[in-house]
Amino acid sequence: MANPGSERAELRGKTVLVTGGARRIGRAIALRLAQEGARVLIHYHTSEEDARRTAADCGGAELFRANLESVAEIERMFRDVRERAGGLYGLVNNAARFTKRHPFEITEADWDFIHSVNLKAVFFCSKEAAKLMREAGGGRIVNISSLGGLRPWAMHAHYCASKAGVIHLTRALAKAFAPEVTVNSVAPGVIQFGELDEESRAMVRDTPARRPGRAEEVADAVVYFLRAPGFVTGQLLAVDGGLSLR
C-alpha cells in the first residue's frame, strides 16, 4: 500500500463497534452510524432492553454483551466480533463510569471502579480492535474522553485522571498503530439528558455557547474521525461549546 488511508472513508457497509451503545451518547452514535450505512455492532453490559431497542432502531444492529472491567471478557468479545462480523473497521470506546467523591473519601475500590472501565478497558479494547483492523488493512479508533480530562474538577479527581489518561493514551496508540489504524478522541462538555444538576447548570452558565450540548453533536464529531483520512491521527476534538477555553 503506497499511501495507506489517504482518502476520506465512506462508512457504508463498514463494521463499527460502539461500547456502551445502548443508551444516551452511545445510542446517538450508534443511530448516526446506522444513518451513514455502517454495519453497527452494539456492546452493552447491563442495559439489555435499551440495547435491543437501539439495535432495532439501527435497523438490526448486532449485540455484544461484556463486562469491560475484565480483560478476559474483552478478549472474548473481540473473538465473537471476529467470528460473527468477520472483521472490524471502527471502534468507538464510549463506555465509562462517573462518580463524585472528595479525594479524602476515595478508596482503592472507588479508584479501581472508575479506572477499570474508563482507562484500562479503553486500552485493552483498542489493542484487540487494532489487531483485527490491521488484518483487514486499516481502521479507525475513536475514544470518548471528556472535558474533565482537560479541566481539573475537585470532586472528580479520579474521573479526571482517567479521562486525561484516555487523551494521552490516544496519542501514544496513534503512534503505535500507525499507519494502518488512526486513534483520535472526542471530549464532550456538558451533554444534556433530562434535568441538569446544579454542578452542570453552573458549567453551562460558563459555556461560551450558552447551552448544554446534545448527544447528536458528539456523534457528528465521532463520524468525522471515523471518516477522516489516515493523516488525521492522535487528535482531540472538544465538543463543549467552548468551555475548555475558559
Ligand SMILES: NC(=O)c1ccc[n+]([C@@H]2O[C@H](COP(=O)([O-])OP(=O)(O)OC[C@H]3O[C@@H](n4cnc5c(N)ncnc54)[C@H](OP(=O)(O)O)[C@@H]3O)[C@@H](O)[C@H]2O)c1
Ligand atoms: N454525559 C455527559 O455529559 C458526558 C460529558 C463528558 C464526557 N462524557 C463521556 O461520554 C461517554 C458517554 O457518556 P454517557 O453519559 O452517555 O455515559 P453513561 O450513560 O454514564 O455510560 C455509558 C455506558 O457505559 C457502560 N458501562 C459502564 N460500566 C461498564 C462496564 N463495567 N462494562 C461494560 N460497559 C459499562 C454502560 O453500559 P450498560 O448500561 O449496558 O451497563 C453505560 O450505558 C462516556 O465516555 C462519558 O465519560 C459524557
